[in-house]
Amino acid sequence: GAVVSQHPSWVICKSGTSVKIECRSLDFQATTMFWYRQFPKQSLMLMATSNEGSKATYEQGVEKDKFLINHASLTLSTLTVTSAHPEDSSFYICSARRPGPAKNIQYFGAGTRLSVL
């Protein structure tokens, strides 16, 4: 079964509003979670690395004031798309890095389809 839960799976919002996406690790504590964006027929593009208890690390070209990340607990990271515009419409996917013997593996959520009208 799924080890990473992402919610919502689909959201439609008006331009100018903010949208929050949640990512939860279900059966392990994740000190590190990741947020990706995926355009149609393309690979995953890392947006930021979310570290529990500290500030997220953003990839070059990703606006941190636009994409707010909070990793307040070892099982929850949130991505808030602030003042969303149509160009923010995309498929957003989170992942969590599993500790222990398989610590290098990232498990992914099911993704969130964001449509900004």
Next chain:
Amino acid sequence: GQQLNQSPQSMFIQEGEDVSMNCTSSSIFNTWLWYKQDPGEGPVLLIALYKAGELTSNGRLTAQFGITRKDSFLNISASIPSDVGIYFCAGLYSGGSNYKLTFGKGTLLTVNP
């Protein structure tokens, strides 16, 4: 930065045929991962490889970690319609405080019944 070349970009095969796809890199990795993504879903881990030369199977899937640590392949035997999807390789370099996962561009697999 690190680049992964994944090939082929797409494949159209008949049910029952075997499939092979591979990834090569300009840099070494210490872990190779293979994921499958269905439309509208997140990637699902298929196989993880941790050591150079390692050959690992998961049902009809077999993957190998290249000896040079710069390449990996995934084979699917006796394909079935539900194998349809996008397959991504991902190379991971981790050491100390460094941790970076690099994805290939994906191989779109279509299986004709």
